[in-house]
Every structure is written in C-alpha cells, then in structure tokens.
Amino acid sequence: MASKMNTCSGRAHPGTIAFANLVARVFPGCEIGRIYDCTKVAGYKTLSDHAYGRAVDIFPKDRAQGDEIFKWCIAKHNLNDITVVIWWRQIWSSLNPTIHKYTGVHPHEDHVHISLKLLKGFGLL
Numbered sequence: 001m002a003s004k005m006n007t008c009s010g011r012a013h014p015g016t017i018a019f020a021n022l023v024a025r026v027f028p029g030c031e032i033g034r035i036y037d038c039t040k041v042a043g044y045k046t047l048s049d050h051a052y053g054r055a056v057d058i059f060p061k062d063r064a065q066g067d068e069i070f071k072w073c074i075a076k077h078n079l080n081d082i083t084v085v086i087w088w089r090q091i092w093s094s095l096n097p098t099i100h101k102y103t104g105v106h107p108h109e110d111h112v113h114i115s116l117k118l119l120k121g122f123g124l125l
C-alpha cells in the first residue's frame with residue numbers, strides 16, 4: 001500500500017490557506033500564488049510540499065518586499081510552523097536554520113516559497 005506521504009493530498013489544507021491570507025494581510029500588494037499542486041520539486045523525483053497542500057508561493061510586488069517576507073517568515077517560523085523558506089537563491093529551513101544558498105533548479109526570484117509543518121498544513125493545529 002502506498003504511504004500517504006507519497007501521494008498528493010488532493011487539496012490545499014485550511015492551515016496553509018490561513019497562513020497565505022495572513023502573509024497577504026501583513027504585506028499589502030503581494031499576491032498569493034500556488035498552494036495545492038500535485039507536482040514534483042523541479043528537477044527532482046520527490047513530491048513538492050505543494051503536493052501535500054502545505055506550501056504556498058507568495059509573489060511580492062518587488063524584490064524589497066520579497067526580502068521583507070523572507071526575513072519575516074524566518075523570524076516567525078516558530079509561531080507559524082514554517083519548515084522551509086526560499087527566496088532569491090537563498091533558503092532557510094528548520095533542518096538547517098541559517099540562510100544559505102539555494103541550489104535548486106528554480107531560482108525563486110519571482111516568488112517566496114514557504115512550506116509549513118504537515119499538521120499546520122492539514123489545519124490540525
């Protein structure tokens with residue numbers, strides 16, 4: 001039997017949507033992009049956190065706002081159960097909690113990618 005972790009969740013989860021709306025309120029002018037998407041990480045075989053409905057792409061109005069969103073997410077990662085933030089070729093993750101170079105295929109120069117803990121994404125917290 002396939003593990004639930006290896007299949008798409010089928011929908012964006014309420015916690016993810018609530019978090020996306022929070023970012024949009026805190027940073028006027030940014031736009032909420034992709035949340036649920038049954039897809040793999042660009043260039044990899046593993047499913048994206050979007051496939052579990054626990055990631056959101058935020059499109060800032062400009063690079064300065066993207067920098068602000070990136071820093072805000074890192075500063076508030078505990079409060080919001082954030083596990084990964086990617087922006088402008090940089091990544092912060094709860095597994096490696098320093099800002100370091102992001103070497104993924106997509107440079108993330110147009111959007112901030114934010115992943116949340118699974119429970120948060122499922123709206124259970």
Ligand SMILES: [Zn+2]
Nearest residue numbers: 055056057113
């Ligand atoms: Zn993303």
